[in-house]
Amino acid sequence: METTEKNRFSILLDQLINTGEVKNASLAAALRYDASYISKWITGRMIPAEKTKRKVLRGISQEIVRQSTQSGLENLCADYQISDCEELKTVIYDHLESEYNYVLELQKTYGTLIAPKMSFFMSLSPAQYIAKMHHPVLRRVKRLNITAEMDLLALSHEYRMQIVQGNMRREVYRAYPDVHFSLIIQIEPDKMNIIGDTVFLMNMISDMSRIDFRLYKNSQAAGRMIFSVQDDFMISGMLADDKRCMAVNISTEEDNCRWMFEKLSELCTRDALLYRPSTIRSLVEEQGYQYSMLSMNKRWYIGHMTECFLPDELFEELLVHATKEMNLEMDAIQLRYLHALTRKTLEESHIRVIIYEDALSDLVVGRTISFFGCRLKLSLSQIQTYLKCLQHTCLKQKHLNLEVKLAIGKFVKDYQYEMTQCIFTSDRISYLRLNTENRENNLALFNHQDMTEIFDRFFDEVWESSDGKCLSESTEIKHFFDHMIQSTEIQSGISFSF
Numbered sequence: 426m427e428t429t430e431k432n433r434f435s436i437l438l439d440q441l442i443n444t445g446e447v448k449n450a451s452l453a454a455a456l457r458y459d460a461s462y463i464s465k466w467i468t469g470r471m472i473p474a475e476k477t478k479r480k481v482l483r484g485i486s487q488e489i490v491r492q493s494t495q496s497g498l499e500n501l502c503a504d505y506q507i508s509d510c511e512e513l514k515t516v517i518y519d520h521l522e523s524e525y526n527y528v529l530e531l532q533k534t535y536g537t538l539i540a541p542k543m544s545f546f547m548s549l550s551p552a553q554y555i556a557k558m559h560h561p562v563l564r565r566v567k568r569l570n571i572t573a574e575m576d577l578l579a580l581s582h583e584y585r586m587q588i589v590q591g592n593m594r595r596e597v598y599r600a601y602p603d604v605h606f607s608l609i610i611q612i613e614p615d616k617m618n619i620i621g622d623t624v625f626l627m628n629m630i631s632d633m634s635r636i637d638f639r640l641y642k643n644s645q646a647a648g649r650m651i652f653s654v655q656d657d658f659m660i661s662g663m664l665a666d667d668k669r670c671m672a673v674n675i676s677t678e679e680d681n682c683r684w685m686f687e688k689l690s691e692l693c694t695r696d697a698l699l700y701r702p703s704t705i706r707s708l709v710e711e712q713g714y715q716y717s718m719l720s721m722n723k724r725w726y727i728g729h730m731t732e733c734f735l736p737d738e739l740f741e742e743l744l745v746h747a748t749k750e751m752n753l754e755m756d757a758i759q760l761r762y763l764h765a766l767t768r769k770t771l772e773e774s775h776i777r778v779i780i781y782e783d784a785l786s787d788l789v790v791g792r793t794i795s796f797f798g799c800r801l802k803l804s805l806s807q808i809q810t811y812l813k814c815l816q817h818t819c820l821k822q823k824h825l826n827l828e829v830k831l832a833i834g835k836f837v838k839d840y841q842y843e844m845t846q847c848i849f850t851s852d853r854i855s856y857l858r859l860n861t862e863n864r865e866n867n868l869a870l871f872n873h874q875d876m877t878e879i880f881d882r883f884f885d886e887v888w889e890s891s892d893g894k895c896l897s898e899s900t901e902i903k904h905f906f907d908h909m910i911q912s913t914e915i916q917s918g919i920s921f922s923f
Contacts, residue, residue, distance in 0.1 A: 431469035432531075432538040433561055434524040438485070439467045441517060444500050445493030455488045456481065469538065472528055482525065486518040504567050506601060520564045527561045544675040549662065551584045554650060554670045558588070560658045567603045570655040572689035574609040574646045578622055581667050582842070589629050600863050604636040607693045611646040614878045623883040624837045627728075627846045630700065631859045634866040641697040642875060653685040661685070699876050703868040705798035705858065706755060709763065713854050713870070718766050720851035723776045724884045728845040729784050729860040730794045733767055736814040739807060740764050747799050755797060771818060775826035779887055779895070780819075781844055782833045785812070785905075789912045795858065798867045805917045809910055816906035820899055831896040831905055832887055848880050855880065 431439070442452065449467070453460040465471045473481040490513050493501060502508055505516045528538050535541070549557070563569070577585055589608070617623070630640070650670055653659040659682045662673035676682060708714050717723075725733075735743065744760060747753040770776065787793075788808060793800050803811070819829045836844060847858035855877045857869040871877050887895065896902055 430539050432528045434472055434528045435467055435469035437524045441489050445489050445497035447489055447492045451492055452488050456484045478525060482518055482521045486514045489517060490514050506566055523561045523564050540677055542676060542678045546673040549670045549673050551580060555584060555587050557675060558652050558660050562654055562657045566601045569604045571606040572686050573652040574649050574689055576647055576649055576664050577610050579664055579667060585625055589633060600865050601636045606636055607639045609641045609643045609646050609692055611644055612642050612875060614875055619882045619886050620836050623879055624842050624844055628842050630857060630869050631846055631861055634859050634861050634863055640699045641693050642699055643692050643697055653682055653689060655686040656683050658682055659685045699873045700869040701872045702866050703870045705868050708868055709755060714763055716853045717849055717851060718770045720853035723851045725776060725778045726848035726884055727780045727784050728847050730788045732796045734815045739810050743796050743801055747796050747801060751799050753799050771827060777828045779830050779832050783845060785909050789909055798864050805913050809913050812906060812910050819902050831902055832894060833896060834894050850877055850880055
């Protein structure tokens with residue numbers, strides 16, 4: 426008896442039905458299809474008609490969740506790392522649609538439902554390359570291993586984030602530790618667009634903090650565009666310029682994919698690692714926080730507001746809130762010591778500080794600060810207290826060793842790039858504090874001298890800005906803070922229930 430090779434849609438459908446322990450006949454009855462149709466979809470002999478795609482896929486996703494056994498439902502939730510059944514329906518629908526569209530495109534392009542084991546393209550645009558790179562296997566958020574070697578900084582901004590984000594489903598409040606991604610790039614600090622490229626790096630590091638991500642430097646990555654998913658998929662090509670990828674090979678052959686994955690993995694050495702993912706909790710427990718305060722040549726870029734500028738009484742209020750209600754799990758005595766050390770450092774140590782306008786605006790509108798990595802909601806009166814204390818600190822800077830500037834406006838025109846991370850550099854230790862909900866990966870500790878050089882140069886470029894984007898005069902700073910404080914007062918006078 427001749428067997429039909431299964432396509433990616435049929436493989437996924439079969440996996441979902443088996444994992445959920447759903448019976449084919451029950452699924453067919455609920456969808457009002459003959460059981461033979463379900464059998465043909467599962468075996469790969471056909472796929473649902475394009476005109477009924479949405480209805481069929483929505484029905485399948487709903488029925489798989491509804492008809493799954495308890496253990497099957499638990500396994501599906503574990504596979505997608507979610508706990509809500511309604512969200513599970515959406516995730517299954519998205520995954521089915523992704524696989525369906527992939528197979529449908531094969532049918533239209535090659536006249537077959539089965540992808541060739543190897544494909545070759547003489548030339549592709551970056552957009553075409555990225556579309557092929559976003560293989561449906563990336564929808565899997567459990568047990569996913571990726572290595573890549575890409576000349577990212579040679580690409581235009583519109584393509585960079587598309588590459589690093591991929592089409593993996595990554596929710597902002599959730600971490601995916603089983604998605605492992607090692608990326609090798611070519612990076613030369615003296616040849617970078619220091620504002621644009623550094624902001625891209627900040628955004629990439631923040632965005633990728635939800636997965637197990639490692640970033641490496643290797644000059645071999647120049648001109649290369651190689652992406653490999655262990656055992657499942659690989660695409661490789663040469664970047665002729667920012668508009669053309671040449672000699673692109675695509676393979677789903679297990680041996681090819683594994684070989685490429687392993688060859689790239691050999692380049693991911695400790696010496697080439699640009700930064701080490703960590704946590705603010707580890708920074709505190711390993712005394713890195715103290716070293717950061719006591720080191721020389723301190724430069725702080727504040728992209729979101731933190732505990733660094735809290736007055737004593739407000740610090741105590743937030744400490745109680747964080748430990749009792751937000752499960753901060755840090756030693757209160759140690760945190761009080763760090764608060765006192767920070768206040769003393771601001772008063773007596775030489776620091777250059779840039780506070781980004783959006784950090785203050787987001788505080789007033791969003792009403793949250795990062796308290797040792799724990800995001801706390803503040804009342805309007807607490808925000809006013811915080812702003813007045815910070816204003817006082819900034820305005821008396823001439824009597825201290827403290828130098829403060831306010832960065833105003835957008836430094837990068839591309840709307841998808843933000844400057845909301847915090848940069849702390851010094852002679853001893855340098856790192857990014859990420860503006861993320863993920864407490865398990867909210868710090869990027871620089872592991873390579875190039876990273877420190879890049880972010881020092883970025884700081885200097887913003888600090889020396891001559892186009893009016895940095896305010897340093899006391900009257901300008903006072904006027905800006907007065908406006909922020911007034912904004913909280915306006916909100917205080919409004920009584921409204923949502």
